[in-house]
Amino acid sequence: MIKCISFLQEGQIPEHVIELLDRGIRNIVAANDLGKDVEINWIVVPHGQGWTAGAPSTSSVITLTAPPIEQSQRVEILHALCDLWTENTGCRADEVLATVIPAA
Amino acid sequence: MPLYLCASPNETIAQDKKQRISQAITDVHCDVTGAPPEFVHVYFFEAEQMRNLEPLTGGASIDDGYLLFGNIRSGRTDQVKLALVSGMRQKVAELLAVALPEVQMLTRDIDAKWVMEGGDLLPEPGEEAAWLEKHKQRIAAEKA
Numbered sequence: 001m002i003k004c005i006s007f008l009q010e011g012q013i014p015e016h017v018i019e020l021l022d023r024g025i026r027n028i029v030a031a032n033d034l035g036k037d038v039e040i041n042w043i044v045v046p047h048g049q050g051w052t053a054g055a056p057s058t059s060s061v062i063t064l065t066a067p068p069i070e071q072s073q074r075v076e077i078l079h080a081l082c083d084l085w086t087e088n089t090g091c092r093a094d095e096v097l098a099t100v101i102p103a104a
Numbered sequence: 105m106p107l108y109l110c111a112s113p114n115e116t117i118a119q120d121k122k123q124r125i126s127q128a129i130t131d132v133h134c135d136v137t138g139a140p141p142e143f144v145h146v147y148f149f150e151a152e153q154m155r156n157l158e159p160l161t162g163g164a165s166i167d168d169g170y171l172l173f174g175n176i177r178s179g180r181t182d183q184v185k186l187a188l189v190s191g192m193r194q195k196v197a198e199l200l201a202v203a204l205p206e207v208q209m210l211t212r213d214i215d216a217k218w219v220m221e222g223g224d225l226l227p228e229p230g231e232e233a234a235w236l237e238k239h240k241q242r243i244a245a246e247k248a
Contacts, residue, residue: 003159007147041156048119049148051126053141061107061145065159071217078220093223094243097105097145099175101218104162 002035003103007061010046013089018042024084025064032077034066059095060085065103074100105219105226106133108146109161110196111154111171117200122148125199129172132191136184140236143221162212169206172196178213179229185211 004025008018022040029038050057062081066074081098085091108129110117117125126146133144149157154165154173161173172192180188189209197207216226222243227235 005157005159043153043156045147048122051123051130051146053144054123054127054130057145057147059145061147063159074218075220075225078225079223082220082223092243093246094142094221096223097107097219097221099105099214099219101159101214104159 002029002038002065004029004038004040004062004064005043006040006063007043007045007050007059009050009057009059010044012058012091013060017089020088021084024088025062025081028077028080028084029064031080032069032073034069034077058091059097060089060091062096062098064098064100066100067103069100105175105177105214105221106139106144107160107175108133108144108192109154109157109171109173109175110146110148111151111166111173112148113168113170114150114152116170117148121199125196128195128199129192132188132195136187136191137180139232161210164210166208169208170196170200170202172207172209174209174211175214176211177219177226177229178215180213 025040026038052059077100078098082096085096086093129146130141130144133139134141151166160175164173193204193207193209197204216228219226222239224239
């Protein structure tokens, strides 16, 4: 099971865009043969709960687990995730923190 | 990165304290590691929500009290981690006006090469200065 947790700041990304991101993540997983079952947990961080540099956060944090992969493939996946966000949400690159970690 | 998660029993951290706690955690991290603050993220969750965060926390949870969980870049020495943990626990306990044992803290090492922030893979330990300069130039160029 490939797991993904995505933190979004409340009110920052509309629901229809979240649906698009969801499909995008699944497409990235499929394109990279990471696994068939993908569980994506969307967590909206309420106002006042997310902070970056001590100020209200505008960052999205995406954490994807993956089976053992080459670093070159990991970098491609990371770029794909970041591009998915910057191309669809209005977030800047410095507002996207993406991590691809080995599955436990 | 780093990403610090603060878990608390339901509604026990007043809203007006969260900014001060996030600032305190940020200040400790930056003072101890020399990292710039713009990369320090602090998110607050109720304890029951921690179950949904297993990929980030490795399943860490609390029954009572407060839990700080830090995903930090690997390569920090034990001395640095101890300073982070003791400094943050102390500050958070003071701000919450609770005894120190009520604030637990765990950290987890995340390899720099697993993480992309601002469009760049994080730097390996020792490469921060050059990375930061290059990163800032790239961000400035994109904004121009």
